Amino acid sequence: MARNIDYLPRIAIFLAGIAAGALTSVRGVRTGERSGAAPDSLALQELKTALANLETRLAEQDSATDSRLKQVETRLEEHSAKLAEVPSTAQIVAAMEQLLSKTMTSLDERLTTQAQSIEVLKTTVSQTDSLLERVLESLDSLQSYTDPADLSEDALLSRPAV
Numbered sequence: 001m002a003r004n005i006d007y008l009p010r011i012a013i014f015l016a017g018i019a020a021g022a023l024t025s026v027r028g029v030r031t032g033e034r035s036g037a038a039p040d041s042l043a044l045q046e047l048k049t050a051l052a053n054l055e056t057r058l059a060e061q062d063s064a065t066d067s068r069l070k071q072v073e074t075r076l077e078e079h080s081a082k083l084a085e086v087p088s089t090a091q092i093v094a095a096m097e098q099l100l101s102k103t104m105t106s107l108d109e110r111l112t113t114q115a116q117s118i119e120v121l122k123t124t125v126s127q128t129d130s131l132l133e134r135v136l137e138s139l140d141s142l143q144s145y146t147d148p149a150d151l152s153e154d155a156l157l158s159r160p161a162v
Contacts, residue, residue, distance in 0.1 A: 016054045
């Protein structure tokens, strides 16, 4: 694209020359019919002025285009640098997979720990139930061995109420 822009001033000058030649020939035909050499020099001077103005405008346009092109190239380089810093989709997917894997492993470990705690609790409850049942059986057996008549003579039970 830069090469096409380099040819633009040359093409414009060429077209300006063709336009100037056409104007000169048209004016030459018109002025040649009226007078002689004086109008030709006036037309030639106008043509030179128009050509100089055209070249000036073309040079200004060329410099403005070059300036704008440099700005675009600078901005393109900045965007390329920023794009290079952004992680690729594969890197993002790999990071997400790793994070998900760690989360799932942690969840699995916690569930395993909770399952073990539940099993320990079940065992403890079973042992507590067994122990309580034995204690109750022992109390029942002790009660059957004690005589109710002995309880009436107990000093604490025969005390008067205050």
